[in-house]
Amino acid sequence: MKLKVGILGATGMVGQKFIELLSEHPWFKITSLAASERRIGKKYGEEVRWIVSQDVPKEVRDLELLPMDPKEFDADIVFSALPSDVAREVEKKFAEAGFVVASNASAYRMEEDVPLIIPEINADHLALIDVQKKNRGWDGFIVTNPNCTTIILTLTLKPLMDLGLREVNVATMQALSGAGYPGVASLDITDNIIPFIKGEEEKVESEPLKILGKLEGNKVRFADLKISASCHRVPVIDGHTEAVFARFDREVTVEEVREAFENFKPLDLPSSPEKLIIIREEADRPQPRLDRNAGRGMSVVVGRIRKDVSGIKYIVLGHNTVRGAAGASILNAELLVKEKII
Structure with missing residues (x-):
């Protein structure tokens, strides 16, 4: 059974790249998409200006865009393609609510207790997850990929x-x-x-x-x-x-x-x-x-x-948008699964 994943900032360029890369992923299935307040309740395929490939993947075209509220999400992993200023507050809310947040944003990258991961280089830094959860009292956690x-x-x-x-x-x-x-x-x-x-x-x-x-x-x-x-x-x-x-x-x-x-x-x-x-x-x-x-x-x-x-x-x-952004976050999530952290 595939793990359910959600995307924050799903209509932006990196959000679209997440969807493109996840659309036929062997481990993950897209179940929740969130965007700005004015788009809430609209179908993704009708609202997005799709620019990263020929067509919007069919499995997300009819998904209803959700608010950036943990109570609205049905997901095991949340990928964040948010701007840094928005990410600081929104990612925190999802981590507090028990979600695994794989973030492409810069908001938490340099925090002492947040892993900044390139899986081939420093997978051992995932040990900071336990430190983070203890320090912050979160049920979930944030893992980031670099710029x-x-x-x-x-x-x-x-x-x-x-x-x-x-x-x-x-x-x-x-x-x-x-x-x-x-x-x-x-x-x-x-x-x-x-x-x-x-x-x-x-x-x-x-x-x-x-x-x-x-x-x-x-x-x-x-x-x-x-x-x-x-x-x-x-x-x-x-x-x-x-x-x-x-x-x-x-x-x-x-x-x-x-x-x-x-x-x-x-x-x-x-x-x-x-x-x-x-x-x-x-x-x-x-x-x-x-x-x-x-x-x-x-x-x-x-x-x-x-x-x-x-x-x-x-x-x-x-x-830059594959290895340098969406693909990097997805690779981090795959590492979390392989290491049985999720």
Whole structure:
């Protein structure tokens, strides 16, 4: 029997991506959808402006949109695609009411007792769930996934940690879908690059330190790593591209980095890709249009691994609304099931 799942913020871009990815999921069945107050009581298929694929999946077309009230939800797991300011209050209400909340929002990511999870990297941080429930008196709990840019970057940093990684500079070229819908005005982004995304650099510089940190008792000791980020919006629909400059505490070769990437294995979960990090040998890859859907959007693609004046540099690309958002939350929920936490 499939577990029942609900989605908060179901009509937005990430909410739609949740529905697309969950529509034929082997473990989960969508039973509850919530949206803004003005949409309550309306059928999802009639109300949503569907933009992530050809058609609204038939199993959700006639679902009635619900208020963001735990009493209205019939679900074992609630996925949150809410804006951060709304998520802080709404996710708390659902956790208090006993729901498992798998959140894509940033509201609780950096709270000491809230797991910030990339399953292939820090599944052991799920031990914070018990700490969270005890600290807050909640019957349920919140588990978060990182910022989209953070996920794509950190999946490549983890295998480098054993090589003595000490400092990272990253310049990002981020897709329009990362800004939601309708996103960036066409007259701002056409024939242009916008060298600022509010709050993004701070997330990219701080979230990997928690993810790559070690669980010690009731808290995470952040990784001893320096990260400096410059984030930019570019006229690409989907797929974040990142230029990474990594420095180590010893001399590291391209071959060592390549081997570390190749040996970083995916988990055995329904949404896991066959290969976690795909290395492209061509001089001009990865490219968003060609590579964003690798591994059904759940792989990251690396290319141009080469020596730098003081370390190694490479390009990494990932699908920001799949691996970087909805797919990440779904993978977290699958991990919770596999670990028998739900």
